[in-house]
Amino acid sequence: MRSILYLFLPFLLFSSFSLKKEEKHISFQNKIIQKEIDRDAIIEYAKKYLGTPYLYAGSNPEKGFDCSGFVSYVFKNFGLNLPRSSSGYKNLGKALKPEDFKVGDILVFYGYKDRTVIGHLGIICEANGMQSKFIHASSGKAQQVTITALDTEHYTKRFYKCIGVLSE
Missing domain, CATH: 1.20.5 (Single alpha-helices involved in coiled-coils or other helix-helix interfaces)
Incomplete structure (x- = not known):
């Protein structure tokens, strides 16, 4: 044996x-x-939170999101840890040309009062250069997670850059 x-x-x-x-x-x-995350899957996941209330410093779908809380929450679901504060995006990544914008890229905006600080973020959900649409937690009139056109005056004059955080 x-x-x-x-x-x-x-x-x-x-x-x-x-x-x-x-x-x-x-x-x-x-x-x-x-x-190699599917860009459309990110947007599909983000859209689950449309209508979630805006909440300053919020990063919980049950309570609400602010812009950076929303962006970091969405990407964290796909294993990417991104800065929790919008200011953390000022020097993050390389700025993309509008013709290179893709679904899932992050739009970075100056604050609406101060063009020296980063004040807002969103995720491109329909890529079309400076006519793209993005999903974000808005503290403006919407006061919720919503989809907005980049070519609105409020956002084009605040636009700082678009960065890619996903592999091709």
Whole structure:
């Protein structure tokens, strides 16, 4: 009986090793897939929160969102940790040209009173250069998560940059 065990032991160990290696490979593959996030899935997820009330410093869908709370909450669902404060986006990423805007890119705006500080963020949900539409938690008239056109005067004059945080 022992001789049979010794005969099969290397096979069992090798099989176990191979399986563990394959599991690691699968896990590694999942991490790659995780980084290659479907841009449309981000918008589909973000749209679940349309109508959620605006709440200063909010990052909880049950209570409300502010703009950076909304953006960080949405991307965190896809494994991306982004700054929680809009000011953290001032030096983040490389500014994209309007013709390179894509669904899932982040729009960064100056504050409406002070053009030296970042005051608002949104996620592009329909990419069309400076005529794109974005989803965001608005503290303006809407007072909720809403979709707005970038080419409205209020936002075009406050536009700072658009950044991509997703792989191609």
